Structure formats: structure tokens, C-alpha cells
Amino acid sequence: MSKRILLEVAYDGTNYHGWQLQPNASSIEAVLNEHLSALLKEDIKVIGASRTDAGVHAKGNIAVFDTNARIPAEKISYALNQRLPEDIVIRQSREVDPDFHPRRQKSVKHYSYQIWHDRFPMPIGQNYMLFLYIPLDIDKMQQAASYLIGEHDFTSFCSIHTEVVDKVRTILSITVEEQDSVLKIDVTGTGFLYNMVRIIAGTLLEVGKGTYPPEHLKEILEARDRALAGPTVPAKGLTLVSYSFERM
């Protein structure tokens, strides 16, 4: 009797070409499939919740897979962590309903974008922060962020390289805070489009620099035109902090 197992997965994305399987490049998905298959002696294929891009990190991405193996679900994390490389860690494993699909359940995702905001780069943790030295008005960035909260058509904040048609998503909160030269943009929402968090961060940074006022975010949203929003900031500053479901 097959059962469905959920994994909570943390990884340092620096050395991977993202989550998703692809030819001739290492991906988190490929590494999980390989080590799960070896551990469980079955051909395992995981389904990921967030297919993070190359260089993006995660403290709590989610994957599920089906297995006939008799190992207790909770023990899979321990056994798999013995095999995985140091930059991928399973934080928990447990059985879920056989119809549980991580991208079809109602969920809340929390992403954090970090910027080292100082005169020179910071060597400690430089794989996890974008370096930027330019005056920024944090209050204006926070004010701009408020226009994005709620349900909107986020076409302007979505990479044009996507096939998704419905671009309405809901953002629950955005906070912009700087402490000890680390500027953090935290975004939570129930769904995100391709590159959406990185384009939001890039647009808030434009407001911070004074390129346009906070109110301009309303026009960018309404235009539904990717060209009007700010640049897609580099992947390495982005971490998927958590992915939580209404029901498990």
C-alpha cells in the first residue's frame, strides 16, 4: 500500500541550478530523487511546492512523494540526511493524505529578500545578501509596499517568461526593515508568480532610491505591464523562509 510522504527541505541554493530537474545541471529535485531512490530502493520522483530559481535559498520548501517502503515516515528525514550533501537538509518528514498536492493546497508562503546596505560588501554571508551602496528611503519603501497588499493582478510583477494566464494573487504582508546595515524585505502571500518577489524587491528599491514616489506603485499595478516595474534583483538575496498549509 503506497503512502504519500511530505518533506520540509532547507537548502543553500548557491551551488544548484534551482529546484527543477533539467538536463546537464544539478538541481535540488534531482538530488532528492537520487538519494530517496537509493534509500527506499524504488524509483522516487518528488513534487515540489516552490520551484525556486538558481541561487535562491530555502529554509522550508516542501516536497511530497509516494512510496511503498515500510520505513516509518518520521524516520525518513534522519536516514535521508545521512546521504544528502551538506547544503541540503530535510527538516521533517511525515505522512500526508494520498491526495495532498503541495501546489494545489491553500498555503501561505513567506519569502525574505536580504540586502547588505553598506559602503563595502560584507564577506560573511555574502551568498545570502545582495550588496548595495546607495542612499535608500526605507519609510518610502514601506509606504510603496502597502499598495501591493491584498488581491491584485500582478502582471507587472511577473517575468514575461511564464505561461501562467491568471495573474491575480494575494499578498498578505510586506515589511521593509533595516538593522545593522542589513535591509530585509519580507513578503508573505498565498501565491506568487514567476520572479514576483524579486521584481517587488527591485521595484521597492527604485522607490527607495527616489526613481519614483510610493504612489506610483498603483499605476504600475494597474498598467499590467512588466516593463513599468523595477528590475528583477539577483537570486542570491532571496530565501523561501516557510511554506505552510491550511490542512496537512
Added chain:
Amino acid sequence: MSKRILLEVAYDGTNYHGWQLQPNASSIEAVLNEHLSALLKEDIKVIGASRTDAGVHAKGNIAVFDTNARIPAEKISYALNQRLPEDIVIRQSREVDPDFHPRRQKSVKHYSYQIWHDRFPMPIGQNYMLFLYIPLDIDKMQQAASYLIGEHDFTSFCSIHTEVVDKVRTILSITVEEQDSVLKIDVTGTGFLYNMVRIIAGTLLEVGKGTYPPEHLKEILEARDRALAGPTVPAKGLTLVSYSFERM
């Protein structure tokens, strides 16, 4: 006319055998001497403030050196950062008095020891945190720390591999805090012995585990016996956050 230049240096210590010059091993000091000599076309030898151990990181260590070069002191940081490897960054450079010696000035040092306190390791930032999964009583650790504040003979908290005779030092503050599974032990003081912060952290962890009660720290101090304190915890969790002087 020679002038003395002060550098504030940040580094990721992961790939270095510590600050101090040594045969057949890369050190922060050697890299600074090499690139400063090439930049200024003189034989430069820096004097470091804190000679951090292999694997220890710094956000603000201090080095000084003398030069006859005519480059403005403030520009040295920019020019040197062009040459240095990514894991060493000069945060500022400026001229100081010719008799300024970083280890002979009155100063306050701030060290931070970080522990990832969770069931499994965290791949993000694992070079900067010790991983530990064991129940810890944070309140008792903070209470134990209070016995170390002030001027004491810290023989019990000093590696036996030292030639320093006077082991009286002053600790100004110690805080023990845990947030989102990151346990931080922050220590500030006017002077530290060899391995002192790592032995303090190791001893506070013993209290946290319940090996002995907080009050036992008084006895450990009074005994002046390294064998009574806790273990020297691994270097990678330690960062020299800042080094500030009463006069520059």
C-alpha cells in the same frame, strides 16, 4: 614622511588558518601584507588587533601599518578591495597617530557566538553557526553569565596554550538570546585571553544542558583551573563583531 594607517577588516574565516602569519598556510595577515605591498610598492607588515584563530570570522577586526606612499589614507580601502579575495573586505582606512598600536590602546571588543539550535543542521549559513540539538535552559545560561561580568582572573577560561601571565580581564556584558532557532551569545569586554570567548560559550552551554547550576560559575572562576570550565566550542560559530578604541 611615514604615516600610520588603520584598517577595519571584515572576513569570512572559513578558508584561512587564522589571522596570524604561519609557514605553509594561508592567513588573513599574509594576504593583507601581500596585497598592501603590491599596492603601495613597499614591504608592508600589518599589526593586527585580534589574532583570531582558524575558522573565526570578523566583521570589524583592526590592523595598522606604516607607509610612505602618498595615496590618501581614505582611498586605500577602495584600492585594496579591488585586489583582495572576496572573503576579505576593508571596511575603512584612515590615518592614525604614529604611536597608535591596536593592542596597546584601551578598547572594547564585541564577540558573538552563534548556535543553530534545532533538530537538524541549517544549510544556510552553516559556516557561521555551531549546530547543536539538545534541550537548553536559556535563562540559566544568562544567569550563569552574570557571574562572569566584571573584573576577574579568567585563568579557568583560558587555553593552557598561552604564555600570558596576567589573566585578569574585564567583561562588560554577556547576553544569551534565542530567536528562530538561532542561539546567540554576545560578549563585550576590554580584553580577552586565548580561546576565552569559546570557553565561556562552552561553559554556558554546560549550564544550559544542566551539567551544573549557574552558581557553579563562581567556583570555576575561583579555582583558576582550565579543567573545571566547559569545552572550547568550535571556531566557526565565533565572529569578532567590532573593536572600538577610546582614542584613535
